[in-house]
Amino acid sequence: MKKSSTASGDTAARSGRLTLYTGIGLALGILVGAVLHGQAASPEAAKEIAGSFTLVTDIFLRLIKMIIAPLVFATIVSGIASFGDTRTVGRVAALAMAWFLTASVVSLSLGFLVANLFQPGAGLNLPLPDAAAQTGLKAASLNVRDFLTHVFPTSIVSAMATNEVLQILVFSIFFGSGLSVIDRRYAEPMIHLIDGLARVMFAVTDTVMKLAPLAVFAAIAAVVTVQGLGVLVDYGKFIGSFYLGLAVLWTVLIGAGWLALGGGVVRLLDLLRSPMIVAFSTASSEAAFPRTIEVLEKFGVKSRVTGFVLPLGYSFNLDGSMMYQAMAALFIAQAYGIELSVAEQFTMLLVMMVTSKGIAGVPRASLVVVAATVPMFGLPAAGILLIMGVDQILDMGRTVTNVLGNGLATAAVAQWQGEMEPDGVPADAPAGPGIAPTATAATAA
Secondary structure (H helix, E strand, C coil), X not given: CHHHHHHHHHHHHHHHHHHHHHHHHHHHHHHHHHHHHHHCCCHHHHHHHHHHHHHHHHHHHHHHHHHXXXXXXXXXXXXXXXXXXHHHHHHHHHHHHHHHHHHHHHHHHHHHHHHHHHCCCCCCCCCCCCCCCCCCCCCCCCCHHHHHHXXXXXXXXXXXXXXXXXXXXXXXXXXXXXXXXXXXXHHHHHHHHHHHHHHHHHHXXXXXXXXXXXXXXXXXXXXXXXXXXXXXXXXXXXXXHHHHHHHHHHHHHHHHHHHHHCCHHHHHHHHCHHHHHHHHHHCCHHHHHHHHHHHHHHHCECHHHHHHHHHHHHHHCCHHHHHHHHHHHHHHHHHHCCCCCHHHHHHHHHHHHHHCCCCCCCCCHHHHHHHHHHXXXXXXXXXXXHHHCCHHHHHHHHHHHHHHHHHHHHHHHHHHHCCECCXXXXXXXXXXXXXXXXXXXXXXX
């Protein structure tokens, strides 16, 4: 018991230091970026300076993406195999999808409500882009048919090479289900091998996450160097209304978490601080994925639930992104003076419910959804150019909200399914078959 307490204390200290250093990197990035923006001779010079910072961020994100595919595969397969039967997997999936769909409706509805209430695009008086203007976003092929066929991989190697999380998820479900039904003499060695793979990936995560404070500093410094702090004033109404909407959405999500977890939601929010800071600073949900797995298991969510629900949430539970998509579409309509009826907005909500599923957890993926959706309602896709200048600032908010929503959803599903450790996972807990490496994960925390 004493050993467990000591290990838990060391883990908490490491987690606290990483959060502190990341916060310092965030503050320094804003300061350095503001100074460099003021000293840059021209916008082109500012972009050249920012390029030096983005090199650091790009390397960090590449390292994170290097981890994603094997980690998702290992945690999902291990989780499904440890459930033992497909009925349990089905119950967990049903609970998760019920949360995801409810959260999707709430997020989109709040986005439309806030945009209608504050009218951020009305009277903007900005020069509107030409209807033929190019956005640079490949959105023409985004439709329901292509999405449904894209869910199923033609090759798991190709899916892993391109980090297609949804395709990896589908393959892993089939693979894990197969492991759970074959003779245990053949299944056990494979499960031990996959558990070993998860251990290795958590160890790699531990090393990569040490670079997070530097990556956060570089990401923020690059944005502020190019945009300057003045961009917050120029688009203040849109940015302010969006973040106000996120504050309301956070209140709703945390309230739902309280109903499911009781007072434990406070501890969960404290643990989620570190991955949320990384997500906010890098505007990438993928960057926070390995760390989110670790803190959920530290909170007490059994690894088989975390390994199954969290990757599922990365494709189907994008709360912040969906609120953004709703607000961005109405912002474009208001900027062009185009009225959308209640019926049209409701139809747009239903369309976005489908098109938002499965978008990658990488910067600007939500812009693709907006650019693909607005032409269906008589809005020019080129209107997306109006907000591309501040999209990075908005992307940070929606990404951190995605991480919060997925963390709460995973913990809630575990609580409802009875898959929670009463006092969290002890730091020295052994990792057996079908159990993700909690000891390694705790060390990395």
